[in-house]
Every structure is written in structure tokens, then in C-alpha cells.
Amino acid sequence: MSDRIFSLDAALSRRQPALPEGVSAVRILLVDDDPAVRKTLVDGINAIAGASICGEASDSEDAFDLLVRARPDLIVMRADLPGMSGLQVTRSVMVRQPTPIIVTADLATPDPEIAFESLRSGALALIPRPASAAAGRDLAARIVACARLAGASASNLVEIPDAPGVPVAPRLITLVAGDGALGPAMRLFDDLPRLTAPLLLATSIDSAFFPAFVSWLSDLIPQGAIAAIQSNGGPLSSGPVHVLPAGTIATITPEAGVSVITGLSGPGNISTFDLLLTTMAETLGAASAAVLFGHIGTGGASGLLALQKTGSRTLAEFPAACPFAQAPGLARRIGAAEFCGSASELAAYLRDLVTPPDTSPPAAGPMS
Incomplete structure (x- = not known):
């Protein structure tokens, strides 16, 4: 040895x-x-x-x-x-x-x-x-x-339902990618074109590494990325992905923006992911969508349930690529996720959600 x-x-x-x-x-x-x-x-x-x-x-x-x-x-x-x-x-x-x-x-x-x-x-x-x-x-x-x-108990596999019916175009799409979920989130970006709805990514990236991470991410994904540092609650723009670091106490505003609260240690018994999604449910309701990627812990599952009850589109990565993931399994057990799938399947769902397929009948050809 x-x-x-x-x-x-x-x-x-x-x-x-x-x-x-x-x-x-x-x-x-x-x-x-x-x-x-x-x-x-x-x-x-x-x-x-x-x-x-x-x-x-x-x-x-x-x-x-x-x-x-x-x-x-x-x-x-x-x-x-x-x-x-x-x-x-x-x-x-x-x-x-x-x-x-x-x-x-x-x-x-x-x-x-x-x-x-x-x-x-x-x-x-x-x-x-x-x-x-x-x-x-x-x-x-x-x-x-x-x-x-x-090391907590893994979630049991459950039956995955088909995608729901008529989608509602969201004013904001929030992606939750905690510890272990960065890889699937980036695979989703690879399959996702630029959308007309703003994208907000909540991560577990330590604030000490956050600026360098945003720069790295912006160079790698087609949409680009910027830090979500707005504190006035103004609407987020479509185009680049807006990124939040670990532990950020952030809420969603009625203008489909993000309000970042600084100088606090934490929101008490509710996770920062759940706080973010719960305020999104309260302010935007059905005019929103959220994706919960497979990360360890259960943060985000309760917030996803709050969104689901308002008619928001709620998605989860399931089965998760991370072998230690727990959050999406919990979301499925409590009925919070209406559609589950891989990163590429989630990307396809979001593409159709923001840009619904053209279902109008084809134009009639010239009379012979």
C-alpha cells in the first residue's frame, strides 16, 4: 500500500x-x-x-x-x-x-x-x-x-403520466438545479432554442465561485447567461438565462421579475428553492412554469406543489440522472409534477409550451 x-x-x-x-x-x-x-x-x-x-x-x-x-x-x-x-x-x-x-x-x-x-x-x-x-x-x-x-433513501419509481393537454404560455420559466443537477440542466439548454419567455435558473453554486460560474456557463450554452442581481423587482428579459447562486433569498414579483434580498442568513424552515417557487405561485399563478431537476434533498418539491395547485405547468426530471436525487421523486409522490421526463424530453415540452405547434388546417391548394 x-x-x-x-x-x-x-x-x-x-x-x-x-x-x-x-x-x-x-x-x-x-x-x-x-x-x-x-x-x-x-x-x-x-x-x-x-x-x-x-x-x-x-x-x-x-x-x-x-x-x-x-x-x-x-x-x-x-x-x-x-x-x-x-x-x-x-x-x-x-x-x-x-x-x-x-x-x-x-x-x-x-x-x-x-x-x-x-x-x-x-x-x-x-x-x-x-x-x-x-x-x-x-x-x-x-x-x-x-x-x-x-445517503437518504432513494425515491421509489412511480408511473410517469403523459404530458397534459392544452398548454398555457408562461410569463416566466424557473429552473431549479440544486446539488448534483447541473449536468441535466445544461443538457436541457443544449436542446432548448431561445424562448420568448424569460428563464430563471436557481442553483447551488457557492457565492464565492458564482461570478466565474456565470461567465463559464454563458460561454457554453446557446442562450448565454447573466447573474440575476435585480433587487427592484422589474421584469426579467428573455434571451440569456438569469442565474441565482446558492442560498439566495429571492422572490418572484407580479411583473415576472425577481427580487433579491441581501443581508439575511436564511428564510427559516422553508428552503430558498421552495420560497422562490411559492412566491411565483402567489404572483403569477398559471402564467408560469417550473422545472425541478434531480438534486439531493427535497428543496423545491413543496414549491412545485404550490405552483401545480394554481394551474402552473410543473415539470420534473424523473428518473433523475443523479443517482442520489430525491426532490423529483418526492414531487411525483405528492402530485406536484404534472409531467416528468429526461432533460431532452423536458426541453421538448418547454419548446411546445412557449411556441405551441401550428394546428391550423393547411391552406387549400389551387382549384383544378
Whole structure:
């Protein structure tokens, strides 16, 4: 065994706080070539009840070895690993042995595209590499929470209904793509022409990486992308996709715009995705549409139900491409999604919704 692979189960011999009832234990594999970064994250994760480090690796070769032997619940991996990058490892893991992955990157990295492509290829989230012990503790809490969400029970498959009947042209289309759902969202954009209705994309992209992400996304998708930073509630324009970062407290206005609230830590017991969709239901009702992509956790399902009850068009990616997705399955179980399908099927539905097919009879030919 390489001396760069560290003890698989050293955490078993240490004393940990008691695990609260109903909270799952998680085993995490760290992959980073910097021992100081690994130590910072190890210390932070080890302080959390029920969380343990099942292995540490400094390169991709050791990471693959540990993936097979340690069977981690989550991998935390540097995006720009030397040799085989985090992007290449992510793609390989998702083919060999699908495992939740969080990629890390320096805030001042000169090449954030590798991290964003890792998200596109199936990684759940992108977080900054810790620069201090305090930052390590905060990131450790996020890592463990993500691992527990990804490990929750998968949704059972249910019968998928046919597309509903006569569509209503929406004034706004909101796309919800949380952790693990970026890839399907981008596949939808590949199949979607420029629409006359504005598109709003709510993401889980960390605000620290958000400007670079919007620039990267704008270069890759046909529609282009801009940050949804309006705070006056004016109507969103059609054309480029308007993008919201993680944790943004945003509401939809009667003018089919977005109002962004800054300086608050969170909306209480309702997720930011549900808050966004619920206000969309209240202000636009049937003159709106929403797509819930397959991400971990259940955020967005309740908001989709609120929209469905107003007559809005509600869509969900189901079965989800992300093997750890929960939100669309919940939306189907509670009757929130009226149409489900793959990214390409969702794109086809939106094309017909905004530009209904011409059903008028053909013009009569010349009389003979």
C-alpha cells in the first residue's frame, strides 16, 4: 500500500460525541495533495458526531484504491489534482462506482473551469478549500450535511403520466438545479432554442465561485447567461438565462421579475428553492412554469406543489440522472409534477409550451 494512503479506520479508535437519534453516520474519503488542507478538514469532520474519515489520498491512483476498499459515503476531492484531475476522477467514479462527490477549489484558482466541469459531470457541490481551522470547521459541517442528504433513501419509481393537454404560455420559466443537477440542466439548454419567455435558473453554486460560474456557463450554452442581481423587482428579459447562486433569498414579483434580498442568513424552515417557487405561485399563478431537476434533498418539491395547485405547468426530471436525487421523486409522490421526463424530453415540452405547434388546417391548394 502506498505511503500516501492513510489509515482506513483510524477514526474507529477515537472517542466521538454521541450520535443524535435519527442522524446517520457517514464515512468520508479526502483526496487532496496538500497535507495541511487534509488535516484541517479531518479535524473539522472528526469533531462532528457520527462523521469519520475512512481514508486520505494525495492523488487519483490512491483515491481509486480507497474507493474500492473503504466504500466511502462521500468523496471530498480537490478539483485540480496533479496528474489525473478531479474532473477526470469524477467522470471515472460515476462510471465505475457512483459515489457522492464534493469538489474543492481555491478561491483564487486560475482555472475554475475544471471545477465547474466536475459539477457538470456529476459532482454534487463545489466548496472553497479551507484556509484556516475556523473555515475548516464551517466546511466540515457543510460536507457532512451533504453526505447525509445524499445517503437518504432513494425515491421509489412511480408511473410517469403523459404530458397534459392544452398548454398555457408562461410569463416566466424557473429552473431549479440544486446539488448534483447541473449536468441535466445544461443538457436541457443544449436542446432548448431561445424562448420568448424569460428563464430563471436557481442553483447551488457557492457565492464565492458564482461570478466565474456565470461567465463559464454563458460561454457554453446557446442562450448565454447573466447573474440575476435585480433587487427592484422589474421584469426579467428573455434571451440569456438569469442565474441565482446558492442560498439566495429571492422572490418572484407580479411583473415576472425577481427580487433579491441581501443581508439575511436564511428564510427559516422553508428552503430558498421552495420560497422562490411559492412566491411565483402567489404572483403569477398559471402564467408560469417550473422545472425541478434531480438534486439531493427535497428543496423545491413543496414549491412545485404550490405552483401545480394554481394551474402552473410543473415539470420534473424523473428518473433523475443523479443517482442520489430525491426532490423529483418526492414531487411525483405528492402530485406536484404534472409531467416528468429526461432533460431532452423536458426541453421538448418547454419548446411546445412557449411556441405551441401550428394546428391550423393547411391552406387549400389551387382549384383544378
